[in-house]
Amino acid sequence: MAKVLIIEDDPLISRMYQKIFTFEKFEVEMAKDGQEGLDKARQVKPTIILLDVMMPKLNGLQVLEKLKAEAETKTIPVIILTNLSGQVDAETALAKGAVKYIVKSEHDPKQVSDMVKEIIAGYTRDEIPGTPAPAQPA
Amino acid sequence: MLAVFLVLILVPYGVLGVTNYLEARNLHTESALSSRRTLVQLSAAALRNRFDHVVDVGKSLATKIVFRQLISQGKWEEAVKLLQTVPDEFSFVDQVALFEPGGVLKALHPYAEGVIGKDFSYRDYYKGVSNNWQPYVSDVFTKAAEPRNNVVVAAIPIKTDNQQVLGLLVLTIEVDTFTQWTKDVDVGPGSFVYYVDKSGNAVGHTVYGDQNEVVSLASEEPVSKVLQGERGVKETYSRTDMENQVIAYEPVKNYGWGAMVQQPSTAAFAIRDARLHSLAIFYSLSTFFLIVLAYITYRFMKLLYLYRENEKVFLESIGDGLVAIDRNWKVTLWNKSASKLTGWSAAEAIGKPFQEIVRFIREKDGQPHSEFIVDAMKTGKVHSMENHTLLIRKDGTKISVGDSAAPVFNQSGKVSGVIIVFRDVSKEVELERSRDEFFSIASHELRTPLTAIRGDSSMMLQYYGEQLKDPALKEMVEDIHAGSVRLIELVSDFLDSSRLEQGRIKFKLSEFDLVPVIKSVLGDVESIAKQKQLDLKLQPTENLPNVVADPDRLKQIIFNLVGNALKFTEHGSVTLELRPETDSVTLTVTDTGSGIPADKQPLLFQKFQQAGRTTMTGDVTQGSGLGLYISRMLAEGMGCSLMLEHSVEGTGSTFALTLPLAGHRPLPIDPATSQSKPVGLG
Numbered sequence: 001m002a003k004v005l006i007i008e009d010d011p012l013i014s015r016m017y018q019k020i021f022t023f024e025k026f027e028v029e030m031a032k033d034g035q036e037g038l039d040k041a042r043q044v045k046p047t048i049i050l051l052d053v054m055m056p057k058l059n060g061l062q063v064l065e066k067l068k069a070e071a072e073t074k075t076i077p078v079i080i081l082t083n084l085s086g087q088v089d090a091e092t093a094l095a096k097g098a099v100k101y102i103v104k105s106e107h108d109p110k111q112v113s114d115m116v117k118e119i120i121a122g123y124t125r126d127e128i129p130g131t132p133a134p135a136q137p138a
Numbered sequence: 139m140l141a142v143f144l145v146l147i148l149v150p151y152g153v154l155g156v157t158n159y160l161e162a163r164n165l166h167t168e169s170a171l172s173s174r175r176t177l178v179q180l181s182a183a184a185l186r187n188r189f190d191h192v193v194d195v196g197k198s199l200a201t202k203i204v205f206r207q208l209i210s211q212g213k214w215e216e217a218v219k220l221l222q223t224v225p226d227e228f229s230f231v232d233q234v235a236l237f238e239p240g241g242v243l244k245a246l247h248p249y250a251e252g253v254i255g256k257d258f259s260y261r262d263y264y265k266g267v268s269n270n271w272q273p274y275v276s277d278v279f280t281k282a283a284e285p286r287n288n289v290v291v292a293a294i295p296i297k298t299d300n301q302q303v304l305g306l307l308v309l310t311i312e313v314d315t316f317t318q319w320t321k322d323v324d325v326g327p328g329s330f331v332y333y334v335d336k337s338g339n340a341v342g343h344t345v346y347g348d349q350n351e352v353v354s355l356a357s358e359e360p361v362s363k364v365l366q367g368e369r370g371v372k373e374t375y376s377r378t379d380m381e382n383q384v385i386a387y388e389p390v391k392n393y394g395w396g397a398m399v400q401q402p403s404t405a406a407f408a409i410r411d412a413r414l415h416s417l418a419i420f421y422s423l424s425t426f427f428l429i430v431l432a433y434i435t436y437r438f439m440k441l442l443y444l445y446r447e448n449e450k451v452f453l454e455s456i457g458d459g460l461v462a463i464d465r466n467w468k469v470t471l472w473n474k475s476a477s478k479l480t481g482w483s484a485a486e487a488i489g490k491p492f493q494e495i496v497r498f499i500r501e502k503d504g505q506p507h508s509e510f511i512v513d514a515m516k517t518g519k520v521h522s523m524e525n526h527t528l529l530i531r532k533d534g535t536k537i538s539v540g541d542s543a544a545p546v547f548n549q550s551g552k553v554s555g556v557i558i559v560f561r562d563v564s565k566e567v568e569l570e571r572s573r574d575e576f577f578s579i580a581s582h583e584l585r586t587p588l589t590a591i592r593g594d595s596s597m598m599l600q601y602y603g604e605q606l607k608d609p610a611l612k613e614m615v616e617d618i619h620a621g622s623v624r625l626i627e628l629v630s631d632f633l634d635s636s637r638l639e640q641g642r643i644k645f646k647l648s649e650f651d652l653v654p655v656i657k658s659v660l661g662d663v664e665s666i667a668k669q670k671q672l673d674l675k676l677q678p679t680e681n682l683p684n685v686v687a688d689p690d691r692l693k694q695i696i697f698n699l700v701g702n703a704l705k706f707t708e709h710g711s712v713t714l715e716l717r718p719e720t721d722s723v724t725l726t727v728t729d730t731g732s733g734i735p736a737d738k739q740p741l742l743f744q745k746f747q748q749a750g751r752t753t754m755t756g757d758v759t760q761g762s763g764l765g766l767y768i769s770r771m772l773a774e775g776m777g778c779s780l781m782l783e784h785s786v787e788g789t790g791s792t793f794a795l796t797l798p799l800a801g802h803r804p805l806p807i808d809p810a811t812s813q814s815k816p817v818g819l820g
Binding site: 010012013017019023104108109110 | 582585586587588589590592593594596597600601626629630
């Protein structure tokens with residue numbers, strides 16, 4: 001089962017992504033700041049990481065640098081979550097090894113999860129959650 | 139000022155006037171006196187001629203042979219009979235008398251009682267003629283015989299051929315005759331001639347010396363002088379006439395007499411005085427006018443000075459730095475605010491090359507910025523300073539400045555210099571910066587909750603369909619989702635336009651094929667077209683060369699154009715077409731929508747404009763009104779152009795986006811640093 005780690009400090013956003021990935025049958029791990037995110041990445045070895053840029057403690061770019069510097073985590077694809085399009089941070093993130101950046105406000109959560117699935121398909125052999133079926137909450 | 143004028147102009151003028159006056163006075167005085175001299179010479183000559191004539195008459199009578207024989211025979215009475223016709227023939231002869239050589243009167247015609255036989259050797263004329271027995275003209279004296287008139291006589295000796303004196307012939311001339319003679323010469327108005335005899339007695343004088351009286355004028359200076367043989371002209375005060383008189387005098391040669399011409403000074407100098415009078419009037423008037431002129435000039439200069447002072451005060455009071463330069467960039471004017479802003483005093487700045495004193499640089503690259511001045515000088519139009527210009531002060535510190543350069547024209551309409559106005563915009567820049575920051579933070583902070591609303595509402599619709607069976611509830615959730623999407627777009631547009639205006643959007647230019655980009659946009663909006671049953675298509679084009687642009691931004695523009703077309707079209711189609719040209723390609727987006735009214739077309743690309751919309755009636759469902767504004771700024775920022783090609787109300791519109799082809803970029807822009815053109819805010 002694909003495991004997604006969402007590193008996002010804003011509870012509104014993090015809960016939203018937590019829900020969509022849960023609906024889409026992902027195993028979801030959450031981290032509320034950069035340091036926690038880095039620790040969890042090392043610990044749970046997620047299939048993919050969604051990484052916010054602006055965060056307390058370690059910011060997204062610093063987390064990315066560390067992830068890419070460590071053998072254990074450097075192969076994990078990282079998607080950068082940003083607030084604005086065309087920000088320098090996003091460009092830098094791509095240069096530092098992120099696979100994509102997503103402007104949060106421009107996409108519905110479902111579109112984000114679809115993008116994540118596409119990327120996982122290209123990067124890993126992990127099981128990808130099947131074609132989305134209207135999930136029923138418990 | 140006035141004093142200087144007086145000294146420089148009026149004093150020399152005054153000196154000239156006085157000199158002229160004196161010269162004219164001398165000249166005219168001399169001229170008047172000279173005419174007097176001439177007249178007196180004529181009068182003297184006339185009297186001499188008279189005397190010569192009298193003597194000649196006497197001589198011719200005295201030398202007649204018969205007459206001499208009668209005298210020599212002592213026949214005086216017979217002799218005088220020969221002379222009976224003389225007073226008739228010569229009107230000036232009043233009486234003829236014959237004397238024996240000793241001075242005793244022997245005969246007389248016309249006859250008079252009681253004098254024949256008397257001895258007159260005491261008389262002046264006897265003494266005069268007997269001196270050397272030559273003809274002699276006497277002084278005036280009163281006759282011994284009746285009527286005892288005053289007379290002058292000519293005494294002619296009667297001689298034999300061998301010079302033996304036989305007697306005396308005396309011709310008497312009455313003083314009245316002289317009075318007649320004085321009228322021979324016209325001596326001018328108020329003027330008269332008289333003679334003085336050897337003793338200085340007046341003869342032929344209009345006032346003195348009538349028939350009964352002999353008046354001596356010997357004591358008067360001109361008379362004493364003429365009797366000494368001097369000639370001349372003199373102005374003296376006459377007690378009798380109670381006024382100044384000009385007296386000219388001339389000796390009568392051979393006879394010891396003098397001729398005098400007298401005239402009142404007023405008459406003698408009438409012409410002179412008239413001339414001098416007009417000269418004086420001329421100088422007085424011209425001096426008066428000069429003074430008036432000087433005064434007017436003085437007032438005018440004073441006004442001008444005041445006006446200039448006022449102007450100076452105005453210039454000094456202006457809060458903006460104001461500097462004027464001439465065509466050679468030399469500083470010609472420098473106000474107080476310029477000193478305050480730059481740190482250079484007017485004394486330090488004026489006359490110096492402008493660039494040495496005032497250094498404007500661009501904030502972004504530190505390069506000197508003087509294009510706006512060059513342009514103002516060249517084009518004769520007002521040119522503004524670029525935004526984000528810094529002024530390097532005298533102490534090296536920098537301040538943000540803004541404003542413009544305006545040309546100054548000379549009288550022939552040519553640019554003679556430039557006036558540069560600049561002011562400290564540090565506060566404005568700071569304000570702008572903090573406003574942008576606020577704007578940026580606000581948009582950013584708005585986005586996060588909006589993203590949550592959007593995301594959560596979309597998930598509710600997608601994953602809780604069962605619970606949303608009530609169509610009203612579902613519609614509300616749909617509205618929440620749509621509303622959040624619109625809000626997010628609005629915030630994005632605000633942020634985009636703000637960043638474009640500040641030149642903070644960087645373009646990543648690259649070469650690429652335009653068609654896939656267009657197709658990807660069409661893919662995104664396909665659903666809308668389908669929903670509205672509009673025919674959305676791209677006309678195929680073959681062998682289209684690559685274009686140069688920022689693909690993401692280009693997508694944003696095309697998205698906006700196609701989105702607008704779909705938004706404002708209810709029936710028909712939205713057609714995209716590519717028109718390759720030599721160095722560019724133009725993408726047209728044509729719709730069959732409502733079209734744009736002609737009067738609204740010029741406003742189309744302005745901020746917050748949507749054709750036909752006002753603040754109050756604005757249809758907010760149609761977007762922020764920033765779309766075309768942002769699109770055009772994006773297009774221009776990466777070297778493209780965007781315009782409305784044509785639009786007919788009710789028929790539809792065509793927008794045209796022109797992109798440069800690879801290798802034909804109008805301006806080589808380094809992709810790393812290229813920025814949209816800075817545009818003034820607001």
